[in-house]
Amino acid sequence: MAAVPRLFRSSSSAPSFSLIRRSLSSVAAAQSPKPHQSNASSTIPAGRNVQWVFLGCPGVGKGTYASRLSDLLGVPHIATGDLVREELSSSGPLSKELVEIVNQGKLVSDEIIINLLSKRLEMGEVNGESGFILDGFPRTVRQAEILDEVTDIDLVVNLKLPESVLVEKCLGRRICGQCGKNFNVATINVKGENGNPDITMAPLPPPPQCASKLITRSDDTEAIIKERLHVYDEKSQPVEGFYRDQGKLLEFNLPGGIPESWPKLLEALNLDDNEVKQYATA
Ligand code: ADP
Numbered sequence: 001m002a003a004v005p006r007l008f009r010s011s012s013s014a015p016s017f018s019l020i021r022r023s024l025s026s027v028a029a030a031q032s033p034k035p036h037q038s039n040a041s042s043t044i045p046a047g048r049n050v051q052w053v054f055l056g057c058p059g060v061g062k063g064t065y066a067s068r069l070s071d072l073l074g075v076p077h078i079a080t081g082d083l084v085r086e087e088l089s090s091s092g093p094l095s096k097e098l099v100e101i102v103n104q105g106k107l108v109s110d111e112i113i114i115n116l117l118s119k120r121l122e123m124g125e126v127n128g129e130s131g132f133i134l135d136g137f138p139r140t141v142r143q144a145e146i147l148d149e150v151t152d153i154d155l156v157v158n159l160k161l162p163e164s165v166l167v168e169k170c171l172g173r174r175i176c177g178q179c180g181k182n183f184n185v186a187t188i189n190v191k192g193e194n195g196n197p198d199i200t201m202a203p204l205p206p207p208p209q210c211a212s213k214l215i216t217r218s219d220d221t222e223a224i225i226k227e228r229l230h231v232y233d234e235k236s237q238p239v240e241g242f243y244r245d246q247g248k249l250l251e252f253n254l255p256g257g258i259p260e261s262w263p264k265l266l267e268a269l270n271l272d273d274n275e276v277k278q279y280a281t282a
Contacts, residue, residue, distance in 0.1 A: 045154050048130065048131065049074070049075045049130045049131025050073055050075055050131050050132075050133070050155070051132055051151060051152060051153055051154050052069075052132070052133045052134070052153070052154060052155045052156070052157065053133075053134045053137070053138070053147075053153055053155075053156045053157070053243070054066045054134065054135045054136075054156075054157050054159065055156060055157065055158045055159070055236070055239060055243075056158060056159035056160065056161075057160075057163075057166050057229055057232050058166065058170055058225060058228040058229060058232060059161075059165075059166040059167070059169040059170035059173065059225065060159045060160065060161050060166060060254070061159060061161075061169070061254065062079075062135045062136065063079055063081075063082075063135055063182060064258065065261070065265060066079070066134075066135040067135075068262065069133055069269075070133045072271070073131070073133075075131035075132055075133055076124055076129050076131070077132075077133050077135060078117070078120055078121075078124075078132050078133070078135065078137075079135040080113055080116065080117060080134075080135070080136040080139070081135070081136045082180075083113075083116040083117065083120055084098055084102060084108055084113070084116065085102075085217075087116060088102060098112075099218075102218070103218055103219055103224065104224070104227065105219060105223075105224040105225070105226075105227030105228040105230075106227075106231060107140065107231060107235060110140060110142050110146070113137065113139075113143065114143070114146065117137060134147075138239055139235060139236045139239065140235050140236065140238075141239055141242055143239075144242045144243070145242075153243075153248060154248070155248055155250060155269075156243040156248045156250065157250050157265075157269070158240055158243075158249055158252065159252055159254060160251065160253045160254065161199070161253075161254050162196075162199065164190055165188055165199055165201070166225075166229065167222065167225050167226070167229075168186050168188050168190075169184060169186060169188065169201070170225045171186065171220060171222065171225070172184045172185045172186025172188075172203070173216070173217065173220050174206065174214040174215065174216060175214065175216075175217065176206060176210035176214060176215075177213045177214070177215045178210065178213045179210060181206070181210065182204075183203075183204050183205060183206040183214065184201075184203055184204040185205070186201070186203060187201070187202065187203055188200065188201035188257075197255070199254075199255075199256055200256055200257070201256055201257035202259075204257070204258070250268060252264075252265060252268055
């Protein structure tokens with residue numbers, strides 16, 4: 001851990017990314033006890049666990065689907081938004097700066113985010129993690145280039161929903177202050193435009209033990225959501241092109257809520273829920 005602050009203290013305008021390089025390559029090289037080797041699944045590399053990225057606008061559901069897939073595939077789900085929120089709720093030196101950035105709907109600097117990700121990867125390395133599903137990283141082309149320099153990404157899943165649905169979903173988002181699970185109180189019924197089908201999503205209510213502990217993210221207000229969507233268009237959409245050019249981008253239009261979307265996503269990923277579950281318990 002001590003290496004992380006040292007890395008950035010010694011850096012000038014161009015920080016060294018040796019730590020993230022070391023962290024990411026050792027995560028990639030770590031021997032998985034049970035690497036999935038399905039010959040049916042071209043999205044899963046042979047001999048090691050998956051290294052995937054989830055892209056998509058705020059509120060699209062990256063966290064929900066990335067977390068389900070991480071359970072299914074036995075790899076860590078690493079969400080840089082969670083790392084930022086953990087840091088800002090601590091009384092660490094960065095917390096004041098981060099609150100301001102996040103509550104304006106802006107992006108945290110590449111340097112800070114890479115520092116937080118490096119620490120998270122180091123911790124995973126110590127705990128013997130292998131593979132990952134990244135959610136919310138990379139969010140700028142510079143972050144994507146850095147990631148590219150340090151490890152191989154197998155697949156990039158780009159989740160999509162119309163903007164009106166994204167705003168409603170963010171406004172309805174609730175988090176259990178105790179267990180950290182995400183829920184949604186919004187009932188979404190949006191007419192399809194330009195020949196696209198209507199989108200209906202039932203609320204995702206919390207279980208009784210979480211119902212009294214729900215909190216709303218401070219950046220889930222209409223004005224901040226709109227700013228985050230604007231920042232996504234400007235800074236993060238080019239990341240889609242970066243991976244499209246590499247032939248790694250899987251575009252996935254969510255057809256509705258979890259019951260409609262999950263089986264279709266598995267199909268698009270060439271994953272068989274039962275087959276992977278059997279593998280995971282073998
Ligand atoms: P969203 O719902 O907008 O996708 P996240 O939970 O992923 O939100 O991120 C919350 C906030 O954390 C972002 O608005 C941004 O300020 C910061 N953040 C998260 N990941 C990154 C990143 N890769 N680069 C810069 N800032 C980030």
